[in-house]
Structures are given as C-alpha cells and as structure tokens.
Amino acid sequence: MGNKGLIRIGMAFLVLLAVMGVANAGNVTGIYDADGANLVVPGETYLAYNFTYLETSVTGKTNLTWFNISGWNTSALGWNDNNVSFDDIVNISLWNTSDWSLIGNASRSDIQDGFPINIDLRNYTITADTVIYVNITLNTTGLIDGKQIAFNASLSYVSNVTGTTEYPNTEWVNDTAAETINVLNATMDITDQYAAQNQDNIVIANLIVDPANNTVATNLTAVTFNITSATLNPSSITNFSLWNDTNANGKFDPGDQLVASIPGNTLNASFTNLDSDPDSFIPANTFGRFFLTMNVSGASDGDNYRLKVFAQNISIKEGTGDSADTTESLLLTIKKVEEDSPATTVVPGQTYLAYNITYYERTSDTDGAILEWLNITGWNNSVSNLANIDDIVNITVTNATTGVVLGYNDTFTAFPISIPLNEVVPDNSTYKLSIWVTVNTTGLVDGRNISFNATLKDNESMVVYTSDPDVETINVLDAVAHPTDAHAYEGQNLVVVGNITITPGVSTNLVAITFNATSATTLTADDISQFALWKDDNGDNVFDSGDTLIASISATDINASFTGLSVSVPATTRFFLTMNLSSDIPENRIYYQAEVLPRNIVVSNGTGASSTTGPFSIVAITTVNDSAKTYVKPGETYLAYIITYAENRNDPTGALLQWFNITGMSAGTITNIVNVTVRNATDGTLLGYSNSFSGFPISVNLSNLNPSAAIVPDNTTYKLAIYLTVASSVPDATQIAVNATLVTNETVNALVVNDPSPEIVSIPSIRIIAPSSVGIGSLTIPIKVVDAAGNPLQNSRVTISGLVPATTKLTGSNGIATFNVFVVYAGTINVKATYTNAERNTLTATASIRVAPSAGAGGGGYIVTPEETTTPEETITPVETATPVETTPTVTPVETTATPVETTATPAVTETTPEKPVPGFEAVFAIAGLLAVAYLLRRR
Numbered sequence: 035m036g037n038k039g040l041i042r043i044g045m046a047f048l049v050l051l052a053v054m055g056v057a058n059a060g061n062v063t064g065i066y067d068a069d070g071a072n073l074v075v076p077g078e079t080y081l082a083y084n085f086t087y088l089e090t091s092v093t094g095k096t097n098l099t100w101f102n103i104s105g106w107n108t109s110a111l112g113w114n115d116n117n118v119s120f121d122d123i124v125n126i127s128l129w130n131t132s133d134w135s136l137i138g139n140a141s142r143s144d145i146q147d148g149f150p151i152n153i154d155l156r157n158y159t160i161t162a163d164t165v166i167y168v169n170i171t172l173n174t175t176g177l178i179d180g181k182q183i184a185f186n187a188s189l190s191y192v193s194n195v196t197g198t199t200e201y202p203n204t205e206w207v208n209d210t211a212a213e214t215i216n217v218l219n220a221t222m223d224i225t226d227q228y229a230a231q232n233q234d235n236i237v238i239a240n241l242i243v244d245p246a247n248n249t250v251a252t253n254l255t256a257v258t259f260n261i262t263s264a265t266l267n268p269s270s271i272t273n274f275s276l277w278n279d280t281n282a283n284g285k286f287d288p289g290d291q292l293v294a295s296i297p298g299n300t301l302n303a304s305f306t307n308l309d310s311d312p313d314s315f316i317p318a319n320t321f322g323r324f325f326l327t328m329n330v331s332g333a334s335d336g337d338n339y340r341l342k343v344f345a346q347n348i349s350i351k352e353g354t355g356d357s358a359d360t361t362e363s364l365l366l367t368i369k370k371v372e373e374d375s376p377a378t379t380v381v382p383g384q385t386y387l388a389y390n391i392t393y394y395e396r397t398s399d400t401d402g403a404i405l406e407w408l409n410i411t412g413w414n415n416s417v418s419n420l421a422n423i424d425d426i427v428n429i430t431v432t433n434a435t436t437g438v439v440l441g442y443n444d445t446f447t448a449f450p451i452s453i454p455l456n457e458v459v460p461d462n463s464t465y466k467l468s469i470w471v472t473v474n475t476t477g478l479v480d481g482r483n484i485s486f487n488a489t490l491k492d493n494e495s496m497v498v499y500t501s502d503p504d505v506e507t508i509n510v511l512d513a514v515a516h517p518t519d520a521h522a523y524e525g526q527n528l529v530v531v532g533n534i535t536i537t538p539g540v541s542t543n544l545v546a547i548t549f550n551a552t553s554a555t556t557l558t559a560d561d562i563s564q565f566a567l568w569k570d571d572n573g574d575n576v577f578d579s580g581d582t583l584i585a586s587i588s589a590t591d592i593n594a595s596f597t598g599l600s601v602s603v604p605a606t607t608r609f610f611l612t613m614n615l616s617s618d619i620p621e622n623r624i625y626y627q628a629e630v631l632p633r634n635i636v637v638s639n640g641t642g643a644s645s646t647t648g649p650f651s652i653v654a655i656t657t658v659n660d661s662a663k664t665y666v667k668p669g670e671t672y673l674a675y676i677i678t679y680a681e682n683r684n685d686p687t688g689a690l691l692q693w694f695n696i697t698g699m700s701a702g703t704i705t706n707i708v709n710v711t712v713r714n715a716t717d718g719t720l721l722g723y724s725n726s727f728s729g730f731p732i733s734v735n736l737s738n739l740n741p742s743a744a745i746v747p748d749n750t751t752y753k754l755a756i757y758l759t760v761a762s763s764v765p766d767a768t769q770i771a772v773n774a775t776l777v778t779n780e781t782v783n784a785l786v787v788n789d790p791s792p793e794i795v796s797i798p799s800i801r802i803i804a805p806s807s808v809g810i811g812s813l814t815i816p817i818k819v820v821d822a823a824g825n826p827l828q829n830s831r832v833t834i835s836g837l838v839p840a841t842t843k844l845t846g847s848n849g850i851a852t853f854n855v856f857v858v859y860a861g862t863i864n865v866k867a868t869y870t871n872a873e874r875n876t877l878t879a880t881a882s883i884r885v886a887p888s889a890g891a892g893g894g895g896y897i898v899t900p901e902e903t904t905t906p907e908e909t910i911t912p913v914e915t916a917t918p919v920e921t922t923p924t925v926t927p928v929e930t931t932a933t934p935v936e937t938t939a940t941p942a943v944t945e946t947t948p949e950k951p952v953p954g955f956e957a958v959f960a961i962a963g964l965l966a967v968a969y970l971l972r973r974r
Contacts, residue, residue: 061088061096061203062189064165067111067211074183074213075246076352077174079125082183083209084167089160091193091201097157100190101128101138101168101207105149110184111211118181118215120146125171126153130164137166159195168209177217178346179246180357184212216246217355220348223284223323225363228394230371231333232499235275237286237398239326239341239363243316245350251318254278254293255309256349259326259341261301262362270333271298276305278313279323285399286325287494298329301339309351316350325398331499335370369394373466374503380484381509381539382639385472388484389502390434393465396494402461404493408441408469410451414485414501419644421482421508427474429453434466444472459492473508479633480510481644511642512537513635516575516608518628518651520682523785524658525617528566530577531628532594532611532650536603538637544601546636549611549628551592552649554683557626562589563614567596570608577610589613594628603637615655618790621751624655624680654680656776656785665796665873666770668823671759674772676715677787679752682780691721691744691752693777695784696732701769701792707758710734710772715753719743725759746778760795763823767872768795796872797821800830800879804865807884810857815883818850819867826850827869836864837885860887 064086074080089096103126106117127139138155145151170183190204223240239259245252257276274296281289291313294305303326308314316322328339343360371394375387395403408431413420423446430442431453441453459465471484483505490498516533532549547567551557565587572580585596594611611628629648633641657680661673681689694712709725712734721744722734736754737744746752758770771792775784803818819830826849833842834853843851845867855863863883870876 061090061191061193062086062205062207063088065207065210067209072213073216073246074170074172075216076172076177077247077250079169079171080213082168082170082213083211084131084165085189085207087160087164087166087189087191089162089164091195091197093194093197094161095195096160096191096193097195098137098155098160098189098191099157099202101153101155101187102190103140103149103151103153103185103187105186107184107186107208107210107212110209112214113182113184113212116180116182118178118183120148122173122177122181122215123170123183124173125169126151127169127171128153128155129167129169130158130160131167132162132164155190157192168207170213172215175352177215177353179215179217179353179355180345181215182212183215184209215353217353218246218348218350219244220343220356220360222342222360222363223398225398226366227364227397228367228369229330229333230394230498230500231335231368232331232501234273234329234497234499235286235327235495236330236366237325237396238328238339238366239324239343240286240398241324241326241343241348241360242321243324243348243350244321245316245352246355247352248319248321252316252350252352253309253311254314254316254322254324254348254350256304256306257308257324257343258304258347259302260344260347261339261341263365264301264337264339266301266330266333266337266339266368268299268301270330270337271300271328272331273298273329274303275327275329276303277325277327278315279325280313282320282323284323285401285494286327286396290325290495293324302341303328330368333368335368337368339366339368340364364397371498372500372503377506378504379509379539380471380473380506382473382478382542383475383540385428385470386506388469388471388486388506389500391467391469391488391490391498391500393459393467393490393492393498395459395461395463395465396496397462399494400461402463403459403496405440405455405457405459405465405467405490406493407489407491408453408455408467409489409491410449410453411487411489412449414487414505416501417483417485417505419481419483421479421484423448425474425478425482425508426471426484428470428472430470430472431455432468432470433457434468440467469502471506476639478508478510478640480508480640480642481632482508484508507644508640509539509642510640511539511542511603511635511637513630513643513647515629515648515650517684519653520651520684521656521680521781521783521785522615522653523656523787524615524619526786527614528577528612529615529653530610530612531626531653532630533577533608534611534630534647535606535608536635536637537606538603538639540639541602541604542637542639544599544603544607544609544635544637546595546597546599547609547630548595548634549593550631550634552627552629554625554627554649554652555592556623557592557619557655558623559589559591561616561619561623562592563616565589565594566612566614567594568610568612569601570610573608575608577612581610584609592626619655619657621657621659621678624657624678624751625652625683626655627652652683654683656680656787658787658790660790661793663793666760666793667798668760668764668795669762671709671711671757672793674756674758674770674793675789677754677756677776679746679754679776679778679785681746681748681750681752683749685780686748688748688750689746690741690779691736691746691754691776692779694722694734694736694754694756694774694787695777696730696772696774698730698773699771700773700788701771702764704729704732706761706764706768706770706795707772708761709757709759711757711759712736713755713757714743715755718755721754756789758793763825764795765823765825766795766797766821766827769793770795794872796875797823797825797827797877798871800827800867800869800877802832802865802867802879802881804881805883807886808857808863809886810859812856813854815853815855815863816850817853817865817867817881818848819845819869819879820849830867830869833866834863834883835866836882837861838863857885860885
C-alpha cells in the first residue's frame with residue numbers, strides 16, 4: 035500500500051475521532067439544496083448544495099481544515115438507490131460565496147477511487163459568517179441517464195485561531211436532495227400502420243433523440259429496438275435500416291440519410307458503433323429524429339409488428355438513456371395488396387385485367403404522397419413455363435375505381451417496363467390501381483404462363499414489390515382426342531388412326547399438325563403406304579364421304595406431319611387422320627397408335643396444345659398368310675390360308691370369334707369348292723364348317739360348335755386356319771381363291787380377310803377316248819384326251835403310229851385331235867397322248883385301234899364321226915401326191931360300227947417326245963395301196 039493510501043486511512047481515522055467528538059456548537063447551519071432534486075446534464079458544473087458557517091470564535095477567526103465525503107446519502111430527498119459511478123464526477127469544489135474564492139476541491143483522480151473522498155481545505159480562514167457552495171462537475175461521456183448524486187459529508191475546522199485555546203470540531207454537512215443525470219430524452223413518434231407483404235422502407239420506428247446538453251453537437255452512437263408484440267415471422271424480415279432525418283422535415287423521404295443497415299431474420303434491431311458515422315450527427319440546440327425501416331418479403335396477410343426502445347438502449351457520445359422506455363410504435367399490419375383478376379386463361383389479342391394493387395399511404399407522416407412509377411421488373415420466376423416478352427404488347431395502369439388511365443407502355447422490348455404515373459394520393463388514404471395486359475396476336479405458345487413482378491414507387495421512398503397472384507395461361511387452342519378405329523386389316527385403306535377436335539382461342543387457320551406414333555406401335559413405314567388428313571366438314575363427327583381431304587403424304591416414317599396448310603378453324607373443328615396399309619404386313623408388326631405431342635399443332639396465332647392430345651385408340655391389324663400349297667387335286671381338302679386376328683388392345687376384355695363369311699371368289703367359281711372348314715391354326719380345334727351352299731355368302735359360325743375355343747384372350751392374337759375342299763370335277767389349272775370377312779364381337783365393321791393368292795387345280799392322270807376298231811380305207815379318226823373326271827384337255831399331244839405313218843397333233847378346246855388316214859390292210863394303229871398338267875408334270879396315256887381286214891372278217895373299216903368338230907392345232911403336211919395308174923378302182927368300204935377303247939394312263943414325270951413322221955410317206959403309201967387293188971382285180 036502506498037503512502038497516499040496510508041495517509042487516507044489515517045485521515046479517515048482522525049475524521050472518525052473528530053466526528054465522534056463533535057461539539058454541538060452549531061457553527062454549520064442553513065444546509066440548503068439550491069437546485070432541489072434537479073436534473074443535471076453531461077459536462078455540467080452544478081451547485082449540489084450550500085451551507086452557512088457561523089463565525090463565533092473569540093478571536094474572530096476559524097480555519098477550515100477538511101471536507102470529508104463519506105458515502106451516498108440514501109435518505110436524501112428523491113433518492114432511489116441509483117447512484118452514479120465515481121467516473122461520472124470529474125470535480126468537487128467548495129467556494130466562499132462572499133468573494134468567490136476557492137476553499138478546496140477534489141479532482142477526478144481524487145474521486146475515482148471512491149469513498150471516502152477527503153478534500154484538504156488547507157486551514158482556510160473564515161472571519162465572518164460565510165455561505166459555502168459545494169459544486170460538482172460531471173463527466174462529458176459515459177453517463178447513464180437517471181443516475182443520482184447525493185452524498186454525506188462532514189466539515190472539520192479549528193475555531194479561536196491564535197487564541198489561547200483553539201477548538202477543533204467537525205459537523206455534518208450532508209446533501210439534502212439528490213440530483214439526477216439527464217443524458218437524453220427519447221420519444222416515439224407516429225409510424226406506418228400498414229405495409230404490403232413485399233415492401234421496402236416500412237417505417238416501424240420514428241424515434242426523437244433529444245440530448246439533455248444541447249449546447250454541443252453530438253452523435254447517436256447506438257440504439258436497440260425491441261418488439262413488444264409481433265405475429266410477423268422473422269424469416270419474412272430481410273433488412274432493417276436506420277435513417278437520419280437530416281432534412282429535418284419530420285417525415286421519411288428520399289432526403290433522409292442512411293445511417294446503417296443490418297440483416298433481418300430477427301424481430302429486434304440493434305445498431306452499434308455509430309459514433310464514427312457522420313450520418314448519425316445531431317446538431318447543437320436541437321434534437322435528432324431517426325427512422326427505423328424494415329424490408330419484408332413473403333410476409334403473410336394479417337401479420338403484425340410493434341416495438342419500443344427500452345430504457346438505456348440509446349447511446350449518444352455523452353452516455354446512454356433514456357432512463358425510461360419509449361412509448362410503443364403504432365401497430366403495423368401486413369396487408370395483401372395484390373388482388374387477382376378472374377382471368378385464368380387468355381387468348382390471342384385479348385386485353386385482360388392481370389391484377390389490382392392497393393397502395394397504403396404512409397401514416398408516419400402528415401401529408402400525402404405521389405405515385406411516381408410502376409416498373410414491371412421481370413417474370414415471376416416462381417411460375418413455370420413462362421411466356422416470352424414478345425407475347426405481350428401493352429401494359430396499362432388505371433385507377434381501379436374510376437377507370438382513368440394513369441399510364442401505359444407499348445414500346446418495350448425488354449425488362450424493366452417502366453410506366454410513369456404521377457398520381458397524387460391524399461394523406462393516410464388507400465389507392466387501388468389496376469394492371470391491364472394486352473396479348474400478342476401471333477407467335478404464341480399454348481400453355482405458357484403470364485405472371486410478372488412489379489414495383490410501385492412513390493415520392494416518399496416507399497417501394498412496394500408485387501407479383502401477379504395467379505398466373506394467366508395463354509390459350510392458343512385446346513385439342514381433344516376421340517376414339518379411332520380399333521381394328522383394321524392388311525391392305526385396308528382409310529383406317530382412322532387420329533380423331534381430334536381443335537378449339538381455337540379465337541378464329542384462326544390450321545397451318546401444320548404432326549401425329550406421332552407411340553411406343554405401342556409395332557408397324558414400320560414399310561407397312562404404311564399413305565397418311566391423309568381430313569376435315570369433318572359435314573360436322574357429323576364421323577369419318578365418311580362428307581369429309582374433305584386436306585392433304586395426303588407418303589409414309590416415309592411412322593409419324594405423320596402435315597405442313598403448309600391453310601384450313602379455316604373458326605371454332606371447334608374435327609379432323610381425322612387416316613392411313614392406308616400395305617397388303618403384306620408381318621405378324622409381329624400389327625399395332626399402331628398415334629398421339630399429338632405438346633405444341634405440335636400450329637395455327638395462325640401460334641402453337642398448341644400445351645399437353646399431349648391422346649393417345650388415340652390402338653389399331654390392331656388382322657393379317658392373312660397364304661399356305662404353302664400351290665397345287666391341289668380335285669376332291670382334295672387343303673389349307674388355303676391362315677388369318678391372324680389381333681384382339682382389341684383398348685379394352686380389358688378378350689374377344690369372341692363369331693363368323694367367317696366367304697363373300698365371293700377372286701379366282702374360280704362357287705362350284706369349284708364343296709366344303710369350307712375353319713380351325714384353330716395352333717391346336718387344330720374345329721371352330722366351324724359349311725358344306726351346303728349354292729351361293730354367296732358362305733357363312734361359317736365360329737362360336738357354335740366349340741364356344742370356348744372361339745374366345746380370344748385379351749391383348750393376344752389368334753390364328754384361324756381356312757380349309758377348302760375342291761370339287762371332284764374341277765378342270766386342270768383352275769385357280770381357286772376366296773374373298774372373305776371375319777366378324778367378332780369387337781369389330782364394328784367386318785374385317786376383310788381375302789385369300790392372298792389362289793391355289794391351282796392339277797389333275798393326276800389323263801385318259802384317251804378313241805374307236806376300238808376301224809375298217810380299211812380312207813378314215814377320219816377322232817381321238818379325245820380327258821382327265822379323270824372326263825373334262826377335255828386342250829393342247830394334249832396325240833401321236834398315232836403302227837399301220838399308219840407316225841403322226842402327232844394337239845387337241846383342241848374340246849380335247850379332240852382328229853386324224854385323216856388311209857388304211858389298206860388290217861392291223862393295229864397305236865395311239866399315245868401326253869399332257870403337261872398345272873404342276874408341269876407330264877401325264878401319258880396309250881391306246882390301240884384295231885383295223886379289220888374286211889366286212890366278212892367281222893366288219894369293214896368305217897369313219898368315226900366325232901360329236902364335236904375339232905380343228906387340230908398341229909397339221910402334218912403331206913408330201914407331194916403321186917400320179918395314179920390309168921385304171922382307178924373305186925373302193926367302197928363296208929361300214930362298220932367301231933367301239934371306243936378307253937384307256938387310263940399312268941402319269942409319267944418325264945415328258946415323252948413323239949416320233950416324227952416321214953414327210954410324204956402317207957401319199958406314197960396310198961398309191962401303193964391302189965396299185966395292189968388293181969392287180970387283184972385283173973387276176974379275177
């Protein structure tokens with residue numbers, strides 16, 4: 035402990051002794067607090083209190099020795115146990131008011147260590163009654179508003195100075211009333227009562243800071259605002275800002291200076307370390323006004339907020355205050371300022387009300403406002419599938435109440451779109467604006483959404499952020515898919531695979547449309563020959579002859595795209611897509627389904643629809659496959675072809691096979707077949723047959739004999755085998771092919787299932803019909819070639835030989851080849867016939883004709899007259915005729931009836947080449963025969 039500390043202890047002890055021995059001399063009197071519980075301000079030197087010392091000594095002199103401050107006077111008038119700190123006092127001095135001489139004082143260093151504070155009066159001599167002032171000087175910084183000063187003190191003195199006897203004494207001289215430090219006064223002025231859900235610069239505090247010592251300029255160094263009630267979510271608060279009303283007009287406006295900004299996401303706002311900021315300056319001889327503003331984003335309609343400044347939460351350079359809370363701000367209520375219009379869809383060229391905005395004029399001031407601008411800042415990115423700026427051509431702002439136009443912009447090409455307003459709004463009133471948008475007439479895309487963000491600005495720094503509450507969707511057109519054909523057959527034309535109604539937003543023209551095949555499609559472009567687009571001009575909603583062909587295209591792929599159209603679509607209009615199928619579609623490519631993908635319909639105004647139209651019905655294609663059979667025999671039952679029925683894939687149930695109907699024949703006649711049988715081609719189950727018919731149609735009931743076998747499971751295919759039985763008398767090379775339809779319980783129209791190619795009748799054998807015997811002489815011999823059923827065979831090659839020269843002729847259409855011969859003696863004529871049937875097999879038959887020698891020998895030769903006259907197609911040209919002898923006998927043959935010989939030939943696979951006759955031999959033989967007859971007559 036230093037010497038100074040020891041001295042203090044010693045002095046305190048002496049004072050204690052003196053006080054304990056104080057004489058009740060009454061020299062100290064008239065203790066008076068001149069300021070009477072006064073307020074004191076930073077830096078002030080004030081009269082704490084005064085007292086009178088009565089000079090009563092014999093010598094007329096008294097020496098004042100010590101003024102000792104021992105502690106706080108807790109019984110002083112107005113004391114509330116809120117004493118200052120010792121640093122708050124920089125000087126305590128005592129003064130003689132008679133000549134204003136300094137009696138003694140304690141400096142800051144003497145005070146800061148606390149009680150006791152001993153002031154050495156240095157034997158200050160008093161010769162008369164004296165009024166003594168006790169003055170206190172306060173610090174200029176670090177004070178706390180509301181702190182108090184009042185202490186207990188004692189005065190020590192020695193009276194009768196220089197007398198024979200001196201009288202040391204000590205008397206209490208306590209401060210009778212407390213002084214209170216007044217750093218500043220703070221009041222809360224009017225604030226904003228309403229704000230938008232998204233708004234900047236909402237005045238939530240209007241704080242007046244009045245420094246108690248206004249003789250000097252100061253700075254606001256710190257302030258904290260605390261909520262007293264709030265339903266506003268802190269996450270909605272994006273920012274707090276503190277502003278200095280530097281233009282001193284008492285309202286928040288662009289002339290105010292920003293002091294500091296802090297992030298939001300909290301309900302309280304605290305600003306510190308502002309003393310170095312010149313923008314927090316408070317001039318001398320006045321007060322400072324500070325605005326606290328809040329920015330909110332996404333606040334809920336009806337949220338509220340209220341605050342105050344608690345005691346000692348304001349700091350200026352001199353200290354902190356106020357000693358009491360400020361009043362609360364006005365209750366701020368969040369309002370939904372946007373009011374959506376009833377419009378949900380808009381059409382090309384339409385001007386529609388997008389939404390209304392309600393503007394709340396500030397309640398934190400006492401004059402009105404001017405609406406300056408509405409700025410469309412950009413699209414509302416919380417909305418998907420937004421429009422392009424080219425999709426709108428005008429934005430107009432009107433007074434929602436009167437309809438008066440406040441401003442518009444129709445020349446924009448990019449954001450922001452600024453619309454000047456210059457509209458006066460009376461104080462504390464509301465004003466409703468309407469935002470109107472005009473849609474372009476071309477280049478639109480169906481389903482795109484119009485929703486933008488906008489800011490409304492006034493002359494009081496209010497910035498209200500708004501967004502269209504609900505989007506408006508561009509409706510270029512609507513498209514609806516309707517059922518299409520569920521069944522078709524290969525080779526079918528005009529299969530309806532698209533049935534779509536287009537409803538435009540406004541009257542327009544169809545420019546292009548594309549139909550896309552879905553994943554259910556197994557057809558390829560090779561299976562489709564043509565697509566065609568039709569307009570349902572007669573309006574009966576059915577594809578028929580009353581519809582108009584718009585365009586047709588060759589199928590280069592499985593999608594159908596039509597461009598370069600100009601088809602009027604004034605209102606809802608129906609279009610059909612048809613396709614022509616090839617005649618040979620494999621069984622693994624039998625399904626087709628189309629749809630119209632989004633924005634694949636182009637009209638004069640733009641493109642649509644916004645979503646996929648369809649898909650349409652899946653068309654299942656029934657196919658036919660020819661059997662491997664090419665040639666059939668008379669009487670044979672053969673597999674003509676196989677039908678693959680594709681079940682309807684658009685329903686959850688299977689199908690029932692009902693009828694197979696032969697409607698006609700593409701080759702042959704109805705007499706060529708005697709039975710029709712239909713079987714399950716997979717397991718051979720008999721489904722039905724018909725063997726009693728004389729005309730078309732030939733109907734086979736498929737579900738009568740075995741109903742369960744006629745059921746086609748859902749989403750499967752079913753193979754039907756068609757068997758035909760050939761009549762026994764069908765001529766060779768006859769072609770047989772039927773035309774038919776298949777009917778099930780699913781088919782609206784019967785499916786055409788024609789035999790793909792005919793089967794050819796091929797006979798297995800031939801026969802020769804010829805005379806059994808002939809006489810001698812000049813003969814005409816008809817030889818007929820027929821099949822097993824007796825049908826004549828044309829172009830059969832017939833050769834005779836033996837008694838006659840070998841000669842070959844072809845049969846005519848009646849199957850007959852006629853030979854003219856001259857026979858001079860008895861014997862045998864050999865006959866051979868060959869025929870190439872439909873299968874290119876060579877069939878052979880042989881026969882012999884007996885030549886009788888004379889009538890007496892059993893009948894002379896004769897001529898068989900055929901029933902039909904035949905013109906042979908092959909003629910044997912005779913050699914030059916010889917000159918006969920002088921005597922020419924006349925030979926009269928005896929007429930003999932010949933019995934035809936019928937010979938059945940065995941077919942030979944290898945064609946037999948007939949013997950070629952010697953040219954002219956027949957004539958030579960005839961001359962020799964005449965010479966022989968003449969010789970016999972002469973001998974007689």
